């Protein structure tokens with residue numbers, strides 16, 4: 001199967017992207033664990049998709065940025081439009097935002113779509129304030145090594161999406177180079193919490209094979225003051 005480029009993939013996936021998957025639900029649990037109370041925070045979601053994760057954060061001010069106009073447009077139907085929240089089109093490698101403007105920055109399941117991660121980390125490190133937190137999640141290298149691919153179904157077809165493997169070492173090096181120090185690391189594995197996704201797809205045999213496999217890598221970095 002030829003992998004689709006990111007723009008084309010998310011154009012096709014946008015109308016149905018909001019449906020949770022095993023990966024997105026594992027991501028949500030890990031980011032929930034790593035994110036502090038947001039009630040006084042300025043939150044950025046870099047690569048926010050349609051912005052569904054921004055709906056109920058309780059953050060004082062929230063910005064979502066995504067490359068795909070179709071994903072952002074899909075968010076219009078999701079009731080994410082509220083005071084203090086705005087979404088805009090942009091690239092995580094050149095964020096259209098000022099320096100040090102956020103206390104917490106998420107970048108969830110995005111950097112695996114980038115051939116090189118250094119520029120993205122430089123931008124995440126630039127926009128987070130001193131002492132702030134950057135949470136990055138990625139498709140786990142072990143999942144890719146075990147043959148898993150980033151794919152979705154649209155118009156009755158399964159499509160693979162362009163994906164690049166970034167090792168833990170390369171994440172740490174790119175983050176360290178811009179003053180982001182590792183604060184916490186989590187690996188999200190296939191397990192009972194996501195069994196329902198396999199069951200619904202009539203893939204319980206695969207569930208049994210996959211149990212225990214790490215599929216999401218989650219890293220929290222603190223911006224040195």
Ligand SMILES: C[S@@+](CC[C@H](N)C(=O)[O-])C[C@H]1O[C@@H](n2cnc3c(N)ncnc32)[C@H](O)[C@@H]1O
Nearest residue numbers: 010047048049066067068071091092108109110
């Ligand atoms: C798997 S989705 C994750 C969306 C969202 N973070 C979530 O967890 O629901 C990946 C998103 O990254 C966006 N994306 C990919 N490359 C990007 C880039 N260079 N800059 C900004 N967004 C990008 C895609 O358009 C897509 O919406």
